[in-house]
Amino acid sequence: MTGQYKLFLSKRLVTEKEIFSGGVVVNESGVITDVLNQNDVEKWIAESKNKIEVIDGGECALIAGVVDSHVHVNEPGRTAWEGFRTATSAAAAGGITTIVDMPLNSIPPTTTLENLNIKANSAKGHVYVDVGFWGGVIVGNDSSLRELINAGVVGFKCFLCPSGVDEFPNVSCKDLELAFKALEGTGSVLAFHAELEDDSSDKKDTKKQDPEEYKTYLESRPPKMEIKAITLITDFLVKTNVRVHIVHVSSAAVVPLLDKARAARIAAGHDAWRGGVTAETCHHYLSLSADEIPRGHSEYKCAPPIRDLDNKEKLWKYLLDDKLDMVVSDHSPCTPELKCSNNLEAWGGISSVQFGLSLFWTQASARNLDLKSITKYLSVGPAQLCGLQNRKGAIKPGLDADLVFFDPDESFVVTSDIIRHKNKLTPYIGRVLKGVVKKTYLRGQLIYADGEVIEQPKGKLLLKSFEN
Ligand SMILES: NC(=O)NC(NC(N)=O)C(=O)[O-]
Numbered sequence: 001m002t003g004q005y006k007l008f009l010s011k012r013l014v015t016e017k018e019i020f021s022g023g024v025v026v027n028e029s030g031v032i033t034d035v036l037n038q039n040d041v042e043k044w045i046a047e048s049k050n051k052i053e054v055i056d057g058g059e060c061a062l063i064a065g066v067v068d069s070h071v072h073v074n075e076p077g078r079t080a081w082e083g084f085r086t087a088t089s090a091a092a093a094g095g096i097t098t099i100v101d102m103p104l105n106s107i108p109p110t111t112t113l114e115n116l117n118i119k120a121n122s123a124k125g126h127v128y129v130d131v132g133f134w135g136g137v138i139v140g141n142d143s144s145l146r147e148l149i150n151a152g153v154v155g156f157k158c159f160l161c162p163s164g165v166d167e168f169p170n171v172s173c174k175d176l177e178l179a180f181k182a183l184e185g186t187g188s189v190l191a192f193h194a195e196l197e198d199d200s201s202d203k204k205d206t207k208k209q210d211p212e213e214y215k216t217y218l219e220s221r222p223p224k225m226e227i228k229a230i231t232l233i234t235d236f237l238v239k240t241n242v243r244v245h246i247v248h249v250s251s252a253a254v255v256p257l258l259d260k261a262r263a264a265r266i267a268a269g270h271d272a273w274r275g276g277v278t279a280e281t282c283h284h285y286l287s288l289s290a291d292e293i294p295r296g297h298s299e300y301k302c303a304p305p306i307r308d309l310d311n312k313e314k315l316w317k318y319l320l321d322d323k324l325d326m327v328v329s330d331h332s333p334c335t336p337e338l339k340c341s342n343n344l345e346a347w348g349g350i351s352s353v354q355f356g357l358s359l360f361w362t363q364a365s366a367r368n369l370d371l372k373s374i375t376k377y378l379s380v381g382p383a384q385l386c387g388l389q390n391r392k393g394a395i396k397p398g399l400d401a402d403l404v405f406f407d408p409d410e411s412f413v414v415t416s417d418i419i420r421h422k423n424k425l426t427p428y429i430g431r432v433l434k435g436v437v438k439k440t441y442l443r444g445q446l447i448y449a450d451g452e453v454i455e456q457p458k459g460k461l462l463l464k465s466f467e468n
Pocket residue numbers: 072104105163164165193248301302303304330332348349350
């Protein structure tokens with residue numbers, strides 16, 4: 001075999017199962033060929049007939065690149081909110097090697113093959129990390145779903161309540177029936193924004209309350225809205241074999257309902273991962289709580305909302321009990337003027353893609369979790385959701401060498417000059433986070449080093465007609 005091999009060394013190499021001193025061998029195509037323990041490293045070097053470049057991270061942990069399966073890039077159409085260059089350079093700086101773009105907020109939305117191609121063409125040549133794409137299910141586009149699958153979308157997102165943008169209308173039960181029918185047998189996944197309007201009489205009239213207080217917004221979207229949505233979805237689950245995923249679970253109260261639905265599907269012999277019923281939560285729900293949100297600061301506003309401390313602790317418990325499958329950013333930025341002090345009127349969405357890994361590690365390390373938790377919840381889980389498990393998400397032979405040298409013991413302060421998102425507004429300004437990304441590699445190639453993103457974007461679009 002000719003060609004340049006790379007050998008990445010670390011005293012703390014993190015696989016799905018172990019942390020040990022060893023090395024990762026990467027071939028000239030950027031694929032991992034071997035994962036070696038310390039004894040085998042010496043042997044491999046001695047016996048290798050290949051030219052080898054050794055990249056020694058020393059005490060820095062070597063982890064799999066993070067897969068963030070929930071990112072709104074907004075280009076084209078709302079490029080002032082976020083674009084491919086800025087979002088993917090923030091991702092690279094944050095140890096993320098794959099993002100998956102959500103189908104809404106860009107214009108047009110990713111709801112037809114033509115629209116997907118428009119989006120992919122605006123991304124092409126401008127991505128520093130690999131980018132996958134979600135399609136959207138909206139009113140009346142069921143006939144477009146199969147061709148979007150054939151083009152390579154990872155799955156579909158739909159809304160059960162207004163999405164915040166007119167061009168992405170929420171679906172009714174009738175639309176869902178058509179969508180499930182179109183997706184049956186494809187292996188694709190339908191992801192739900194699971195909030196359903198609650199019209200019960202005991203709902204607080206938030207119009208009479210101070211709109212700058214976060215509590216006012218929080219009370220306008222009670223856990224009941226999430227429960228109602230999950231109840232509707234689980235009613236569908238008995239009628240379909242399609243994989244279902246719940247995005248951004250906020251209320252811990254829905255987790256037992258999902259668990260029950262999953263158990264029923266598994267008992268019925270459903271052989272998809274997790275019985276085809278999966279759920280994610282987000283860094284903001286695991287890092288923040290409603291009581292710490294200052295008045296008039298809508299950079300904390302997202303839907304569903306950040307809830308109280310007790311809810312946050314329950315989400316952590318469910319995550320560690322394997323009742324939630326992954327943690328993602330739901331990076332959904334906008335221009336500063338849309339983040340006004342009125343929490344009822346401001347845009348709902350939190351910007352954070354660059355900080356997900358360190359946000360998670362700040363919390364996880366304080367809870368005595370080890371580095372394998374990062375791989376499990378931030379890489380393996382999202383990769384599996386998106387059908388990328390044979391390419392992305394872990395350090396093992398056959399997968400892309402998407403690797404990060406990460407110092408888990410060092411801390412940093414979030415300041416606006418280090419933020420690479422297009423708009424710098426984020427709830428995390430001034431916070432001290434634990435865990436610093438030193439270097440990020442995509443398919444074995446350096447894409448970020450010590451504060452600098454390497455020019456010449458090397459990312460691929462994970463679509464059939466755009467790869468290579
Ligand atoms: N239109 C949006 O970007 N919505 C997003 N906004 C949030 N989560 O606040 C989402 O994922 O629902």
